[in-house]
Amino acid sequence: MRPPERPDERTRQAMQWVLLATLPGIAVLLWLQGWAILINLLLAGGTALAAEALALGLRRRPVAPALMDGSALVSATLLAIALPPYCPWWLTVTASASALLFGKHLYGGLGKNPFNPAMLGYALVLVTFPGPMTHWSINHGMDLLGGLQSVFGIHLAGQPDAWATATALDALRINKSLTLDELFTSNPAFGHFGGKGSEWLNLAFLAGGAFLLRQKVFSWHAPLGMLGSLFVLSLLCWNGSGSDSHGSPLFHLLSGATMLGAFFIVTEPVSGARSPRARLLFGIGAGSLTYMIRTWGGYPDGVAFAVLLMNLAVPSLERLAARRVEEPTA
Template identity: 75%
Template structure:
């Protein structure tokens, strides 16, 4: 009984540190996009706790069985970060509800899920509702306008939305990279406007988790290194057919969130060090391939879900390699 309690306490402590590490990224997101970020977060967390409470009640388990371990709040927070600010309230509720039910509780709850619940919810929302999932704001709104946009209170203008830098690059046919950075408001200095600072903030949070040994280095390094290498190999300068520089891919979209907070998920990810490294490498390569030639602007969620399917094979390969090197 004491070992179970100790394990639960370790899980709760790890979840608290993960939530703390997301704070810099959340603050930067709030700075650029305003109240929609906070509304997304509140809606997502409230829905996640409601789903956990309902499932716990149906299974006739004590509330502390799942409500207090922090895993649902972490999944809800990561999904809220990934969703576009000011997306409709029903989209947030649908995404986190389906992610937890189909990605976690369908398999028996925390510790048994083969897929990352947050990324499964995001991917389902992207497939089912592609239009609102691509409506990223060009700027923030005041609190009243934000509530009106999220909850559809009256007629709201669409002039404030714009394509992301990754989406603009994917559909670009004629402009050079220099022209895109100079004339497209979605582009910042090195990556997506605002998102380059968001990515740096999540990098800081990820380094904090590494320093506290909440996560291992293998998966983040594998993902970032493979994304850097393949984008460098496929980079052909600033021409109109360019797929973007390595720095652009590292500082756009959900790169750092994916590297430090998504591929490091301990249940659906790999366990052995070599398997974690290969998991990260595969996630980075797939992210680039989906961004460049796929039908979606950012491929982190789909890359992680595809690599979740590969975890058993990666674990067997890592075990075989470990057996070979033993004397």
């Protein structure tokens, strides 16, 4: 008879499934951005493992078992995917180290963090270094040599100085005069239904999320809550193709970090809600805040801030869900 699976074994297996589920999205990013995603992954992953080892050493905890559980690599992978391609190396290093040190070990390590570490690292560099965080490269960007030169600040003759473009969400947010039809026709950031390239990217993360659901890594409550609330709000506020339109439901589902957030961020088991009802409420809140930040806030995509705000609300959500369960039926 097989011995019972230890908690660290279950954690390691879940982290392995999550890393495997990111591969379709990473493949699409590799196709769209060239070597950008691999450079970001190596920088973020190496920094996360080093920060994890440093923190564990300072806390006099065993280093090897913690490095093998995969949690640091998952946070680093999600962070690398979320960061702009070819952002400066120090930005990736800062974000990854902050995610592990301030988002995880500051609160006692694995299983004790009240905030999503990857989103905390992302939000920190977004607020601190807004300039580099808004430079998104054009699709099918540089080769490996050009990417390394850009990331490490080596400017050689023949290297382009300007290769950044606004995202579809950013272009829609600042639009004042063009109709949606005109934006989709004239702006290279727009694809058929959402952001150009991000349509395929969101579908890839949707496929990865469906795989995780099948493996029962998490339940359907938080993803459905986020996608459902984002769909309903964008439908209610959609004003057709007029210049004051905030985009269709399909546009919001297939742009930005929607599917990454729904299946890889709001489902984080430690900083998220525990009970099914609370998970559903958590997802609804994250989707609603994402839409509000995208539409009326100062940032084009609000997934990170939405998740961090909902992390603060988890205790209240758990109490609310428990109270509804305990109420006697008529």
